[in-house]
Amino acid sequence: MLILQQVANGVLLGAIYVTIALAFTLTIGILNFLNFTIPPIFMLSAMTAWAAAQFGLPFGIFGPMPWTVALAFGIVVAILASLLVERLTFRYLKVRYGDATEHAIPLVSSLGFLLVFQNGIRMAYGTEPHRFITPLGDMSLHLGGIFISLPQVLSLALALIIVFSLSYLLKRTRTGRALRSIAENPDAALLMGVDVARIVPVIFILTGLLCGIAGSIFAVNYGQVYSGMGDEVGNKAIAGMVLGGMGSIWGAIVGGLLIGLVETMSIYLFGGDTVQSVVWGLLLVALVLRPEGLFGHHGIGKGKF
Amino acid sequence: MSGYTGGLLVILCLNIVMAYAVFLPVATGQLNLGGAAFQAVGAYTAGYLSATYDLPVVPSLLASMATGAVFAFLFSLLIMRTKSVYLVLATFAFGQFLTGVIINVDALGGSMGLSVPAHVEGWTVILFAGLAMLLTLILMQTRFGLAMRAIHDDDAVSELMGIGVRGVRIGAFTLGGALAGVAGCLYAFYFNFCDVQSFDASSSFYLLLFVLLGGTQTIWGPVIGAVFFTLVPEVFRNVLAYLPAFGHGATSGQVDTSWRFILLGMITIAMMVYRPEGILTRIGLGAIWHGVGLARRGRQGT
Numbered sequence: 001m002l003i004l005q006q007v008a009n010g011v012l013l014g015a016i017y018v019t020i021a022l023a024f025t026l027t028i029g030i031l032n033f034l035n036f037t038i039p040p041i042f043m044l045s046a047m048t049a050w051a052a053a054q055f056g057l058p059f060g061i062f063g064p065m066p067w068t069v070a071l072a073f074g075i076v077v078a079i080l081a082s083l084l085v086e087r088l089t090f091r092y093l094k095v096r097y098g099d100a101t102e103h104a105i106p107l108v109s110s111l112g113f114l115l116v117f118q119n120g121i122r123m124a125y126g127t128e129p130h131r132f133i134t135p136l137g138d139m140s141l142h143l144g145g146i147f148i149s150l151p152q153v154l155s156l157a158l159a160l161i162i163v164f165s166l167s168y169l170l171k172r173t174r175t176g177r178a179l180r181s182i183a184e185n186p187d188a189a190l191l192m193g194v195d196v197a198r199i200v201p202v203i204f205i206l207t208g209l210l211c212g213i214a215g216s217i218f219a220v221n222y223g224q225v226y227s228g229m230g231d232e233v234g235n236k237a238i239a240g241m242v243l244g245g246m247g248s249i250w251g252a253i254v255g256g257l258l259i260g261l262v263e264t265m266s267i268y269l270f271g272g273d274t275v276q277s278v279v280w281g282l283l284l285v286a287l288v289l290r291p292e293g294l295f296g297h298h299g300i301g302k303g304k305f
Numbered sequence: 306m307s308g309y310t311g312g313l314l315v316i317l318c319l320n321i322v323m324a325y326a327v328f329l330p331v332a333t334g335q336l337n338l339g340g341a342a343f344q345a346v347g348a349y350t351a352g353y354l355s356a357t358y359d360l361p362v363v364p365s366l367l368a369s370m371a372t373g374a375v376f377a378f379l380f381s382l383l384i385m386r387t388k389s390v391y392l393v394l395a396t397f398a399f400g401q402f403l404t405g406v407i408i409n410v411d412a413l414g415g416s417m418g419l420s421v422p423a424h425v426e427g428w429t430v431i432l433f434a435g436l437a438m439l440l441t442l443i444l445m446q447t448r449f450g451l452a453m454r455a456i457h458d459d460d461a462v463s464e465l466m467g468i469g470v471r472g473v474r475i476g477a478f479t480l481g482g483a484l485a486g487v488a489g490c491l492y493a494f495y496f497n498f499c500d501v502q503s504f505d506a507s508s509s510f511y512l513l514l515f516v517l518l519g520g521t522q523t524i525w526g527p528v529i530g531a532v533f534f535t536l537v538p539e540v541f542r543n544v545l546a547y548l549p550a551f552g553h554g555a556t557s558g559q560v561d562t563s564w565r566f567i568l569l570g571m572i573t574i575a576m577m578v579y580r581p582e583g584i585l586t587r588i589g590l591g592a593i594w595h596g597v598g599l600a601r602r603g604r605q606g607t
Contacts, residue, residue: 034390088574104336105581107393108517111510112573115566123563231506235401242394273416276405283398288383291391 006268012152014260015159019214020237021252023207029247030183036110039234040117046215046225049074075212082208129226132219155217239283245293315427317535318434322488324527325437329481333456339396340512342403345504347373347489355423373486381478404501418500425494520583538565
């Protein structure tokens with residue numbers, strides 16, 4: 001029964017990883033860009049939601065908000081931050097010499113954003129954890145001896161809804177077709193009449209939205225937020241994305257859930273200190289044996305950055 | 306070698322050695338996001354040998370260099386089937402994995418860190434920084450160095466011209482690992498202590514940023530990057546402390562370190578927009594060398 005409880009916890013923790021891994025997989029699958037700003041934006045959205053609930057907006061524009069409004073505010077901030085990243089990593093970058101490391105420019109730029117977001121939040125709200133109080137936190141279900149909290153169920157349902165709607169967006173809509181054509185070949189997409197400069201921000205809006213939702217799920221589920229959560233939680237979603245296969249939506253869901261399960265199982269079996277080595281060791285093994293992941297395509301991530 | 310200036314100089318020299326360790330793979334177009342992890346390999350090898358077997362400095366240094374090289378060689382051999390973004394991910398994962406393992410090994414001190422009895426003085430570190438620079442300078446003059454530069458500029462053409470791209474890349478990665486091992490050993494012996502937090506993912510980020518912002522086209526780029534990003538924040542330390550602390554959480558001691566990293570991040574973003582090739586380029590270096598000549602030619606032209 002204890003094992004079943006761990007499985008339940010793992011699946012529900014996996015819901016957070018699935019949402020962040022989706023953000024990673026979108027930018028890497030379509031733009032071939034490993035966006036290191038995703039974990040800090042996840043952290044940023046949760047921290048701003050907490051700050052909005054606690055203090056309200058600065059200069060007395062708005063007092064302390066109720067928790068739902070605060071979460072929505074956090075998501076909006078995440079989307080704006082993601083659009084800022086798009087402006088300065090993608091839009092104005094010039095290619096001058098075309099040497100081997102030059103294609104890593106967006107990646108390096110995203111490392112710069114990581115420093116700014118992380119240290120900005122650290123300075124504004126410190127490094128200690130803050131409590132995020134919601135009425136949902138105390139509600140729970142008992143299913144044959146397994147204890148499941150209501151926010152966990154809701155967040156899993158939310159993650160599934162996101163995956164299905166994202167899949168619908170990419171497969172059925174006009175924007176989705178434009179996105180897939182950019183993933184295939186940006187130059188050809190431009191020649192075929194896709195307005196690449198206007199479609200690329202859509203990816204970053206989706207990325208920000210996903211990070212914001214993941215941040216809200218985390219804040220409601222665990223009842224606390226802290227400035228290190230991007231490093232500790234967000235980065236593990238990278239492992240989930242690679243395990244599932246870069247650029248694959250269904251890969252992100254399987255990989256994210258798998259990482260959640262592996263994490264809770266290794267805590268249960270070997271203790272909390274082993275999580276980091278187990279998760280990242282698994283990723284290393286996957287990269288050596290099957291770099292394209294479980295559901296990955298060969299064509300994605302094979303070019304330069 | 307003591308006091309504030311001396312300590313700063315030693316930290317600068319450690320950064321220079323590490324910058325060259327990261328530069329060697331980057332010079333062949335491989336981004337290493339696990340630089341600090343290879344440094345940790347060297348530091349913990351030296352620390353363990355010194356603490357357990359009381360090994361003197363010179364053999365420990367050689368042992369660190371060897372383990373750094375072996376780890377880097379095996380790693381790049383296994384991962385070399387993959388390219389570009391997979392390599393970045395793999396080096397990042399390696400860093401996270403290694404720190405995760407070290408925390409769980411009691412013989413290495415776990416999360417408490419490992420105290421190291423053997424000691425080196427600051428001038429040794431400075432000597433090694435000079436040595437690292439000299440060896441890289443010599444290496445880049447050789448046929449191997451030329452091959453590295455060719456791969457950096459265009460790997461497909463290099464392959465066509467008969468350069469064994471895979472071998473050169475593995476070689477450069479291994480040399481970088483050996484240098485990182487030396488840097489780790491110097492770190493452990495100079496501070497008489499090593500802990501996992503000094504070799505975490507953010508340290509790897511900073512090291513890669515030093516090198517890329519300094520410029521990867523010439524061998525002077527890493528020095529410029531390390532000097533710039535070690536000394537400039539120190540010079541402005543007093544100014545940074547007076548910058549406003551916004552928000553509710555900062556203690557007064559954190560303000561200047563936070564501002565330091567925020568500014569490093571902003572400089573990185575601005576550099577990637579306006580000058581992605583780094584501070585120093587081949588053309589820029591040429592202008593400095595032949596600056597007088599250029600000026601004279603300019604006068605003759607008028």
